[in-house]
Amino acid sequence: KIATGNVRTLYRTGKTAQACKEMDAYHLDILRISECRWEGAGKIKLAAGRTIYFSGRQDGQHKEGVTVIVIKDTDKTVIEWDPVNERIIKICFNSHYAKLTIIQCYAPTNDHDRESKDNFYNALEDTIRKVPKHDVMVLIGDLNTKIRNDNTGRESIMGRQVLGVMNDNGERFINFCAENKLVIGGSIFQHKDNHKSNWTSPGGKTENQIDYIAINSKWRNSLMDIRGKRGADIGSNHTLVTAKIKLKLWKTKLKKHGTLFNCERLQRQDVRETFQSVLCNRLSLLADAPETHSVEEEWTRIKETFQIIGEKIGPKKRKQEAETWKCIKERKELKQTFLTVQHHEVEQKRQEYKEKDKEVKWRAKQDKRKYLEQKAEEAEKAAKLGDMGTLYKLTKFLSGMKKPTGTSVLKGKDGQILTKEKDKIKRWKEHFEEVLNRTPLEHPALLPRGNWQFEMEMGPTKEREIVQAIKKIKNGKASDENKITVEMIKAGMDTSVTILTNLFNKVWKEEKIPEDWKHGIIVKLPKKGDLSDCNNWWDITLLSTPGKIFSRILLERMKISAEKTIREEQAGFRENRSCMDNIVIRNIAKQCLEWNTTAYFNFIDFEKAFDSLHRESLWKILDLYGIPTKVVNILKGFYNGYSCIVRQDAVTSGVRQGCILSPFLFLLALDWVMIRTTTEKRGLQWGLPNTLEDIDFADDICLLSQKRELMQEKTDTLSESAQQIGLKVNIKKTKVMKLNVEREGPITCSGEDLEELQQFNYLGSILAADGDIEIEIQRRIGLVTNAFNTLLNIWKSKKIKTKTKLKLYKSNIRLVLLHAAGSWRTNKKLESRLHGFKSRCLRRILNIKYLMLKSETSPTQIDDVKTEIQRRRWCWIGHLLRMSNKRHLKHALTWTPQGKRNRGRPKGTWRNTVETERQRFDKTWSEFKWLAQDRRK
DSSP, rough: OEEEEEOSSSTTTHHHHHHHHHHHHHTTTTTEOOOOOSSSSEEEEEESSOOEEEOBBBBSSOOOOOEEEEOOHHHTTTTEEEEEEEEEEEEEOBBBBSEEEEEEOOOOOOSSSSHHHHHHHHHHHHHTTTTTSSSEEEEEEEEEOOSSSOTTTOTTTTOOOOOOOOOHHHHHHHHHHHHHTTTEETSSSSSHHHHHHEEOOOTOEEEOOOOOEEEEEGGGGGEEEEEEEEOOOOSSSEEEEEEEEEOOOOOOOOOOOOOOOOOOGGGGHHHHHHHHHHHHHHHHHHHHOOOOOHHHHHHHHHHHHHHHHHHGGOOOOOOOOHHHHHHHHHHHHHHHHHHOOOHHHHHHHHHHHHHHHHHHHHHHHHHHHHHHHHHHHHHHHHHHHHHHHHHHHHHHHTTTTOOOOOOOOOOTTTOOOOOBBHOOOOHHHHHHHHHHHOOOOOOOOOOOOOOOOOOOOSOOOEEEEEEEHHHOOOTTOOOOOOOOOHHHHHHTHHHHHHHHHHHHHHHHHOOOHHHHHHGGEEEEEEEESTTGGGGEEEEEEEEHHHHHHHHHHHHHHHHHHTTSSSOOTTTTTTTOOOHHHHHHHHHHHHHHTTOOOOOOEEEEETHHHHHHHHHHHHHHHHHTTTHHHHHHHHHHHHHHOOOTTSSSSOOOOOTTTTTTHHHHHHHHHHHHHHHHTTHHHHHHEOOOTOOOOEEEEEEEEEEESSSSHHHHHHHHHHHHHHHHTTTBBTTOOOOOEEOOOOOOOOOOHHHHHHHHSSSSETEEEEEEEOOHHHHHHHHHHHHHHHHHHTTHHHHHOOSSOHHHHHHIIIIIHHHHHTTTGGGGOOOHHHHHHHHHHHHHHHHHHOOOOOGOOOOOOOOOOOOOHHHHHHHHHHHHHHHHSSTTTTTTGGGGTTTOOSSSOSSSSSOOOOOOOOHHHHHHTTTTTTHHHHHHSSTTO
């Protein structure tokens, strides 16, 4: 049973819920809606199991738009859908006899210009031509068409059961049906006139039949009935038109992965205590069991126990405001009343209906406001408890910053839009095969056997290690398809640790990994750009939580010795190091400019670095670096046979995205590449006899040299070494910056010239060839302006206290605005611009006028911009002073290149600013170094 109707808009609060309510009332399988006024195209899963397919405008305007709502069982039969444009959407269902293709449309009104009508029918014609001839094709929607009841000469396509006088749209529609052999269903079934009409004028004086359902003539006998349902009410002057089609749909059988456990309920004391009691009882039985099971059997018993108890947590229930639904019911009763009363009472009842409709809209808005206020109160409560994770999650929800987690519109390799679900799945499979399963290397690295071993713990797993590993995994992290979360493990900590200790020791002893730990779920996260392109999506893998705990234990055992092995230039994924360390490159560039020293910066980018690493080379590198054979064998166990649900084959290259060990393993492989690259001294002179060859943050590498020839040699060496372990330099994204260089040839890689830039975004901060910081500050103000505006709902909320708003301002706005501000050298002009932005933000947050926030002393207790930049500058200097003397970056404080300054007064630099402030503090560098050892000072 299907229906169509024009609801005037779904963009208004509560409209979608009302439409679903009418679907239940009339037992509809498919509801087609015209004029939904949603933008873009996509697919949305509703809480009740329904699915909405929609197609709207792409220019951001909330006009036109068509929508299809299908119930859960019917959605399983969908095999293809195509959002043609803002007026047409096509969706295809599977059935036992022939496929059912329904085309929902919203035609221009009769008053539209001829060009708009021609464009609509041309697009509709193209859509119908793509439908196979043997399909059951149904054309449905608001055609804005009036036809007369004279079917002379057109008996094959229409009957006489119609209302109205023919208009231009009617002529077009009849001719269109004749050309495409469509039967106008609304004209062939005999009903009362009030069951034929489906549109009423605003004044209620005129009724017409403008919404139609047509079917291809071959399947005419499958159409059992069409009539209007006057009792249906979604707050529109259009009547719901229903159709019965005799056709049995064929459901596509999908693998059920089960429902995720609602671990948020474990925050409740009663639920947590019950869960702990049941978990401890069941796991205690496992602890008392004899140790005769294999690793796989032991893991299966633990897994099934957690899953059985997890079901007891229960799903999350949603509440709806009863008063609003009561009001909607009263509105529906009023509509039925004025449709049946005597003529002289119609106007009075119609007016009562309009008043009730206004009340429904008002109550829907109030419900939404009440719901948002409730979320705001939850955010305020989280802020008081210091639960910043929940606070930021609710902040994103309240500000509407939720990003899409999937895309319904997908393009193939040839750029054509894919409409069939099986083609989309095939495209994603093809994409991940290319990304994760790289071509085997022709000439892998020839690595010698290691002749030493890490000094690391090699005994059985201790309970203390497991407890520490569990505590380091944050709550709220998604799990794999086994659905065991860290919250469940923490809920019964003591018993869980005992059971996991037995399991982990079996894994350690037998060097075998449970099969479930090798499987993951690929989740796609959007990048920027066209999301219909697979390349504009990140992929991360959800892995087993117990597997993560075991990986954390391995990491903690290895990283102490590894920290002594990895090169000093690498700052990525290491304790007490951050990307701010590498922003020192700005000061290096400034010194080169001041002393007229030539310098070459080559910013290297690898193609799919984490996914491209050659596994066999990685194992050899681990052996070379002294990782014990037992540990290497366990790591191999994680990767051998590793597969993901989104794909059906094994993943054969790269490190496991989402795995705690992946960054560490990648750093070791990259460290081997950089050692080979920097064997010869070709970098910046960094004091006798040292050179600074590069600055690295994971795979964000910046090669440094003073001569073109040396930079070319270093680039070639890096490219060749990287290729031996599967890494390939991305020539399009690798950029070169030259300082004090005139008319020299380009740097090349693999025979292609690398692009030269005057400014480059390195680790989130703009580095300019002329050393200017103004462009970076302008960019930062632009970034945080957009971020501030997306949080307007937060700033306006009266339920969120000012203290919480200021906390969000500091973490979401000021933190981004002043990123890497410790390396800035500002002047009065730039400080004034930053202060102006800060004042505008605080005035909006505090809801006060300009004069009340004119002075620097304000009720916010937030330092002025100049003071904050100075504080960050000296915090960074303290960080540098606390570094070991072996750290190359510490030398950046005093480094001066060989060269000669220009005549005249030198330009202001960061170092000059620091020296001026030091003199103002009246302290020597020795005193500062002593003070820096205590962070509180």
